[in-house]
Amino acid sequence: MTTDTSRRLLLLHAHPDDETIMTGGTIARYLAEGVDVRVLTFTLGEEGEVIGDEWAQLAADGGADQLGGYRIAELSSALAALSPAGRPALRPRFLGGAGHWRDSGMAGAPSAQHPRALVRAGFDDLVDTLVDEIVSFAPQVVVTYDNAGTYGHPDHKLVHASTVAALPRVHARMAGGSLPEPVKVYESITERSALRSGLSAAAGRVPDGWRLPAADELPSHPDHTITTEIDVGDVVDRKVAGLRAHATQVTVAPSGSEYALSNNILQPVFDREHFVLISARHRPEPGRRETDLFAGID
Template identity: 80%
Template sequence: MSEAAPRRLLLLHAHPDDETIMTGGTIARYLAEGVDVRVLTFTLGEEGEVIGDEWAQLVADGGADQLGGYRIAELTRALAALSPSGSAPLRPRFLGGAGHWRDSGMAGAPSAEHPRALVQAGFDDVVATLVEEIVAFGPDVVITYDNAGTYGHPDHKLVHETTVAAMPRVRDRLATGSSRPPKVYESVSERSALESGLAAAAGRVPDGWTLPVADDLPSHADSSITTEIDVRDFVEAKAAALRAHATQVTVASSGTEYALSNNILQPIFDREHFILTSPGRRESGGRETDLFAADD
């Protein structure tokens, strides 16, 4: 009797560090369960701001423009931190190959005019490349961003838009074979989890950091969440992976909060939240606790 095919999980992210910030616990949990996990990153994050002085001259704006290459190394270390001890570490993979498309920078930035910026790419070219990745890998589950791109970054929004455009083509390709179309989820923050995490951290804000004010951090109403993944056993791995992204992230000594270059405190969640968008939202049975749960 042949063994069942491994479950496959594909996570789509815009820049190195997004995979850990949004879904690090989920990556670590499913790797530990033996799932075939692939993290597909769309750019190298060349336009990121750098924390501290050591690597400050790698930046694109007025610097050496070498940050993207360094962030490949950070991503490699982060994925290794999320991988089970004693196993081969998960390796980075980039849409179109490393360096094919470039970080566009924040909305309105001059970097968006760079000829290789992701937002300058032909939309259908990005979609077609993504379709080939999805069909070749054959995931059971695909994770992307919400339609706001989490916090409005143009590259995040494009990841969402290209995923939405790619899925009908994937379904058409799979209709002639035996594979089922993957479930598609949006990675989001639950509002009550964010509020609870910030309340717990209020008495231990590191020097130089601030608590967020209204709307600093995006979140979704609890009622919109369809899926909650318990990652309590993997919070330390997630914190270690965040530390690996040292040009972009600082982790508090508590190991339960982090900040980006703006020094605004954010909780490291012990549960990660998602909204199921395809094949369709579950109508009964409450929240899923497993991305691979059968559809109702």
């Protein structure tokens, strides 16, 4: 199957691994359908907490401060795992170029004072750089985070804020042109009932050293707020392979149905991914979920 460049999907993520954790199944599904997919990552994830000892000294606090470069390779491997066999692998793309902005770390971390930290970027510069990316690719569908940044990470919040600020500038740049403007913009989120169901199913197979999350410890959205559900069951094996590729950040359980970050808190691998449509020319029918990000697009 060749790439159908008439359908273009842009996914915006803060750090390597976010793309697979939040939207890996969606990426794999639409690549399999031949959609022209682009994953744009804002930083190299330099401040990530490394799992295990082998690469621990690459971390920002481990001495070498080389983790970001290593995570480019992990992202490349993850995107290759999400790509259909027999076709060129999806390649990473970084906002402003690889290493232009740096992972800010969690809220309140000293790393936020680094001169290249994303949170120290001039907001207009950040937005204008994103506008250039969107205009050059001309996607019909854009995926970002919710305004809470999924779990409150400052970089995730900036991805959301810069996306929202970029859209009017994109429309102004593309008005009257030959390329279509973005038609639909989504927030990638976790459905509350899917999270509870996944945790319940995993309760009897928690790996040694892991734990189940406390009530409301993992972020999720009420079911009634969700507008779109993408079935990724046919490609969930690719999502699991993508998670395994991010080995400094993610451990996949022997079941292949759960994973954990460095905190060893179990999280389910979903066979459906959920979104909230925040901008569109045509809204879905009330109470009825979309099953295709391109639904309603000519």
